[in-house]
Amino acid sequence: MSREPLRPAIRAAAETLQAAGVHSPLADAELLAAHVLGVDRMRLALVPMVTPDQLEEFRKLVARRAERFPLQHLTGTAAMGEIDLAVGPGVFIPRPETELLFAWALGQLEAIGHDHQPIVVDLCTGSGALALAIAHARPDAQVHAVELDPEALTWARRNALQLADEGDTPIDLHAGDVTDPSILDHLNGRVDVVVSNPPYIPEGAQLDPEVADHDPHRALFGGPDGLDVIRPMIGNIARLLRPEGSVAIEHDDTNGGDVAALLTAQGGFTSVVEHPDLAGKPRFVAARRTA
Numbered sequence: 001m002s003r004e005p006l007r008p009a010i011r012a013a014a015e016t017l018q019a020a021g022v023h024s025p026l027a028d029a030e031l032l033a034a035h036v037l038g039v040d041r042m043r044l045a046l047v048p049m050v051t052p053d054q055l056e057e058f059r060k061l062v063a064r065r066a067e068r069f070p071l072q073h074l075t076g077t078a079a080m081g082e083i084d085l086a087v088g089p090g091v092f093i094p095r096p097e098t099e100l101l102f103a104w105a106l107g108q109l110e111a112i113g114h115d116h117q118p119i120v121v122d123l124c125t126g127s128g129a130l131a132l133a134i135a136h137a138r139p140d141a142q143v144h145a146v147e148l149d150p151e152a153l154t155w156a157r158r159n160a161l162q163l164a165d166e167g168d169t170p171i172d173l174h175a176g177d178v179t180d181p182s183i184l185d186h187l188n189g190r191v192d193v194v195v196s197n198p199p200y201i202p203e204g205a206q207l208d209p210e211v212a213d214h215d216p217h218r219a220l221f222g223g224p225d226g227l228d229v230i231r232p233m234i235g236n237i238a239r240l241l242r243p244e245g246s247v248a249i250e251h252d253d254t255n256g257g258d259v260a261a262l263l264t265a266q267g268g269f270t271s272v273v274e275h276p277d278l279a280g281k282p283r284f285v286a287a288r289r290t291a
Contacts, residue, residue, distance in 0.1 A: 002228040003049035008034060010044075013062040015154040020066035023208075026167035028071050032061045067099045067208035081133030083168075085159045090151035097215070097277045098197050101250055101284050102133050108193050108246045109138055117142055119187065121240060123196040123233060124148075126219060128156035130195050133159070136168050143171040144187065146178050146252040149218055179232040186238060191240040193226050194247040198233065201252055202226040226252045230259060248275075248286040256282030263287045 004100035010029045021206065034041040036058045050058075061074050070093055072078040074229050078087045078094045081102050087093050109118050110159045118141045125145035135143045141274035147153045153175055164170040178198065200222045201207070211220065222228045230249060235248050247269075251259045263269045269287040277283035 002050055004055055006044065006048060006050045006055075009033075009050075011056060016062055017064050020068065022068070022206050024127075026096055027061065027245050028065055031071060032074065033067065035279070039050070043175070045163065047232055066122055068213070069215050072162075072212045073214060076163055078127070080129040081137055083136050083163060085127045085129055085132065085135050085163070086155065087127050088155070089214065090216060092126040092152065092215050094127060097283055098129065099248060100249055100275065100277060101195055101197065104248050104284070104286060105134055106137055109134075109141065112192055114140065117223060118192040119190055120144070120192050120193045120195070121184065122146070122186065123194065124198040124229070124238075125156055125173070126197070128159045128173070130197060131156075131171050132159055132163050132168070134195075135171050136163065139169040141169070143169070144174060144184060145171055146174045147178050148182060151174075151216070152219065155208040163237050178236065179229060181236065187240055189223070191242060191243055192245050194237050194240060194245070196230075196233065196237075196248075197232075197250040198222065198229040200225055200226045200230060200250065200255070201253065205252075222252075225258070226255050227262070228256060231262060233260050236250065238266055238268050238289065243289055243291045245289045246286060247289075248284050250284040251282070253281040253283065258283055260287075261287040264285070 011032055012027040013029035017028055022028055030041050036054055037047050072087050072093045077084045080094050082227055119170055120141050120143045122135055122145040125131050125147045131143050131145035160171055199219055203219045203221050203224055249259055260272050260274055263272050268290050271288040271289050273286050274282055275284050
């Protein structure tokens, strides 16, 4: 069977994606090629030649990406920490910047030590990204995840079952509303770490087509100021955390100061700190429950 060189096809694909306004054209082209070939992106150099069928499949995926279909919908996966999650229509695609929240959570758990089984709660879990990444990294932890949207919950269950089958500690998934004053009330005062990546975009914000046209709006928008979910959630976080337990909430880059102010106004929190992402934009606020 005849074979054709891969690298020129990747270069052409990157030019196509750049012209379409895709933010990371070369990386996306390489990731699509790696998906078609069933190899890691870092191993593409080991596959210099491809079959005409593989090239055709690659070009079809590039054409769809140029129409601004999300890369993760085309590959079917998104990464968080050391795990890959199944994603697709109906669930929010985890973002690379949320890795900072994941790393923060692991740091908090490490500081606690290993003298008791830590309890972690992920509010607005979506695909299960944070909860499952934490459970993978800390198999000694008891991890609870809450999600309201039925479609997202279906994806989270699928991911949870897959990772449990692969040997990870199973998480406890809860169908519920993170603003419900009684949510997870069996954990009152017992939780070591709470993480949340809630709907936080202010209504009317301008978004890329991949987000506006494909992520579920329920997972994106948090009311006029982006705080409609975060505001009532903070009382629940205060109720759940043990003394000196910690919380981190991801937020829109326009309202980090507002989230910090809400935690301060709630009372019972110290060490309220705003954390930037790698681009220097405000990304999440962390705080500690008073002793």
